Amino acid sequence: MARHRWDPVCPAPTGLVVPVPVDPQGRRGPTRAQARGKGWRTTTRGLFVPAATANDMPEQRILEQSMLLPTVGAVTGWAACRLFGGNFFDGLAGDGSTLLPVPLSIGPGGNIRQQPGIVLCFDRLPLVDVVRRHGIRTVPATRATFDAMRLASGVRSAVVVLDMAVAASVTSIERVAAYTLAHPGLTRIAQVRTALPLGREGSRSPRETCLRLVWGLDAGLPRPEVNCPVYDRESGRLLGIADLLDVEAGLAVEFDGADHRSVGQHTRDVEKDEAFRSRGLEVCRVTGPDLRDRALVVRRLLATRRRALFEPTETRAWVGIPFPDSAERAIAERELREALRSDLASGS
Known part of the structure; x- marks a missing residue:
């Protein structure tokens, strides 16, 4: 069933196209001559997708920029929140048209250069903070929200990030608060601390x-x-x-x-x-x-x-009669169901 455009949760992406390098045989990718033609589009240096590949879908743009990630690295911020189902994390600025750069967390030893289309985060990135979502390496949902709040343009924008992540059941206010408490030394954490008490469950739009x-x-x-x-x-x-x-x-x-x-x-x-x-x-x-x-x-x-x-x-x-806060309970129940399905699938 199609979702309403203002639904805080977006459907899982379909039809994502993984960028490929040049293939001299033209089997797994374009030949050099084809890559220079109109049938292919350059995504990042040395990688291409067919020109007909939609470039207005946030998840496709996230996938394309994620190809820049080093061995230890993951998508974070608004882009990771989108991969976890946050509909309002569409990668657009407040004017509704300007594209936001895709945040890439690459750890303190990351060795890729800043370039158009991405913003780099050099904070520590332990392996437990790298998961896969729709085949894309990303940070977990709560860190994604935390990073999106840190990268927001101001406190009010950070509150919008928190509200919309909670509305989409990406995470809960309690989880972001606990993550913030456990990571006191990260950059721009003051903005997160100021925004947290202003967040609320129940908001349905930015x-x-x-x-x-x-x-x-x-x-x-x-x-x-x-x-x-x-x-x-x-x-x-x-x-x-x-x-x-x-x-x-x-x-x-x-x-x-x-x-x-x-x-x-x-x-x-x-x-x-x-x-x-x-x-x-x-x-x-x-x-x-x-x-x-x-x-x-x-x-x-x-x-x-x-x-x-x-x-x-x-x-x-x-x-x-206000609705009771329920995001944390809903997420915990969802995680329990997912764990049970995983156990059944593995036969344990």
């Missing part, structure tokens, strides 16, 4: 996380519930799921991404707003373009919050 950070860091508002179901207290009917829920004020904050422009989604948004307001909840909506102006968003959040009712809990006509 922009939702950005909105939550504006709420807390810029507007200075109390910690909200994230993607929290809200029910009619009397009937128990689900009124809707609030992207952010300020329980104290009685305020639901909704992020309107690109998919909210459709007529059907807009209709559902209006119906949810009406259901919330009919039970005394104030509603504030923020769009993607709004987030470019944090001051604007702060003013809107504060103004809307001032209009909220701040009703006592016992007199409210609504009740918010």
Whole structure:
């Protein structure tokens, strides 16, 4: 079944093409003459793929750059998170078009040169931190997230990395925190330490996380519930799921991404707003373009919050029941199932 484009988890890649060197016989690769023609595309020095090979799939780009790895080395950062199923790790910068370099962890003795398309990480890389994913050497999921947070452009970007890795069940906040504690001397670890307390389970997109950070860091508002179901207290009917829920004020904050422009989604948004307001909840909506102006968003959040009712809990006509944090449990259960399948397959 096809996944929704905003699903935090991406499907496993198919059709990856491994770059090959020149073959004088033209059997396992192009001849020198063919390599110079239009039928083949150069990936990295001395390696080629057929020209028809898609180059807009992140996993293919990761595979091509991974061919540069020395004997001890692995893909890390956003690229490794993608290989572990993180849909929002698409290798694109915030503008949605600029390609991010593929991070390669090569250890302190790595002897390859920095070049376009890659960024090199020279931190220690023990053998236990090298696994294979879709045939590509990569660091384990938690280190991948840790490195992606270190390589992020700032603390807020590092929080987005953490939220999206957790949303895709790549790792959990607890695991990243434990890894950070166990590796105190690594470069740029201060950014990870600052970002960790700001991470939350439940965020469903990078922009939702950005909105939550504006709420807390810029507007200075109390910690909200994230993607929290809200029910009619009397009937128990689900009124809707609030992207952010300020329980104290009685305020639901909704992020309107690109998919909210459709007529059907807009209709559902209006119906949810009406259901919330009919039970005394104030509603504030923020769009993607709004987030470019944090001051604007702060003013809107504060103004809307001032209009909220701040009703006592016992007199409210609504009740918010947050989903419990579950990422760590889900990952542990998945690992147990995988271990059992492995044991069965090996006959042990």
